[in-house]
Amino acid sequence: MDGQSVGQYFDDRSDSYTRDVGIDEIESSTIVDGFIDPNCTEGDWLLEIGCGDGLLLEYALESTDVTEGYGIDISASMLPDGNDGRAEYIQGSATDLPLPFQPETFDFVVIGDVLHHLVGGTRSASKGTAQAVLVEAANLLKPGGYLIVKDIYYHSPVGPETLTSHLIFYGLKYFARIAARIDEQAAPGLLVSFYTRDELTSLLSRSGTTIVAEEIEKKKQRSIPRRLLIGESGCIRLYARREERSRFREE
Numbered sequence: 001m002d003g004q005s006v007g008q009y010f011d012d013r014s015d016s017y018t019r020d021v022g023i024d025e026i027e028s029s030t031i032v033d034g035f036i037d038p039n040c041t042e043g044d045w046l047l048e049i050g051c052g053d054g055l056l057l058e059y060a061l062e063s064t065d066v067t068e069g070y071g072i073d074i075s076a077s078m079l080p081d082g083n084d085g086r087a088e089y090i091q092g093s094a095t096d097l098p099l100p101f102q103p104e105t106f107d108f109v110v111i112g113d114v115l116h117h118l119v120g121g122t123r124s125a126s127k128g129t130a131q132a133v134l135v136e137a138a139n140l141l142k143p144g145g146y147l148i149v150k151d152i153y154y155h156s157p158v159g160p161e162t163l164t165s166h167l168i169f170y171g172l173k174y175f176a177r178i179a180a181r182i183d184e185q186a187a188p189g190l191l192v193s194f195y196t197r198d199e200l201t202s203l204l205s206r207s208g209t210t211i212v213a214e215e216i217e218k219k220k221q222r223s224i225p226r227r228l229l230i231g232e233s234g235c236i237r238l239y240a241r242r243e244e245r246s247r248f249r250e251e
């Protein structure tokens with residue numbers, strides 16, 4: 001699925017993805033309260049890649065010493081309307097590199113529930129795209145700035161740990177194709193590429209950052225068949241610091 005189809009998917013479903021709370025009503029955020037707030041200083045700059053409704057940005061601008069917030073998202077419908085909020089919003093794809101910001105601009109870059117949407121023709125190509133986006137994100141950070149990645153992870157209970165996410169990727173890819181042959185309106189679903197914890201930590205480490213904190217919330221698989229089929233999954237938040245000297249961007 002190319003970037004445009006992902007954008008179309010979120011354009012069509014922005015009502016169900018954006019939260020019901022207004023931009024001033026959000027009361028907490030694990031990433032903002034638990035990490036950005038204690039690690040930021042007055043005048044810090046924050047970028048969210050795949051910012052959706054912008055609530056994390058607006059909450060950070062309201063409740064921390066961050067003073068400049070930027071959000072980029074592929075879907076215009078996901079972004080806040082007009083002049084809602086204090087952050088500046090840009091419609092664009094995370095994969096359209098380089099991103100429209102100067103290197104070493106931000107103190108924090110957040111990528112929340114977006115990496116699994118950066119898909120290519122194969123799971124391996126998708127992983128390459130995710131890596132390129134993380135390298136770019138790291139280069140947008142000032143030295144010593146923080147790259148924060150939140151995503152869903154899967155660990156297969158049998159065989160290689162990546163088996164579940166391979167099955168999800170290729171199941172969606174080929175099921176969608178079969179369904180579309182029967183009815184071209186069928187299966188307009190989204191192709192996603194999930195990763196294991198080790199894959200995510202390795203992607204982040206290879207972006208020129210060092211992981212300084214990690215949080216995992218395991219999802220309880222209540223039924224034994226799901227546990228056997230899916231294995232372990234959940235939400236992972238990784239907090240990484242950009243090394244002082246970047247070796248990754250060719251100017």
Ligand SMILES: C[S@@+](CC[C@H](N)C(=O)[O-])C[C@H]1O[C@@H](n2cnc3c(N)ncnc32)[C@H](O)[C@@H]1O
Pocket residue numbers: 003006007010017049050051052053072073074075078092093094095111112113114117118
């Ligand atoms: C599940 S939502 C997460 C939104 C927000 N980060 C959050 O945590 O609430 C995924 C977001 O990623 C955006 N997205 C998907 N692919 C993208 C891409 N290639 N470039 C920029 N944004 C993308 C979608 O439009 C959507 O707003």
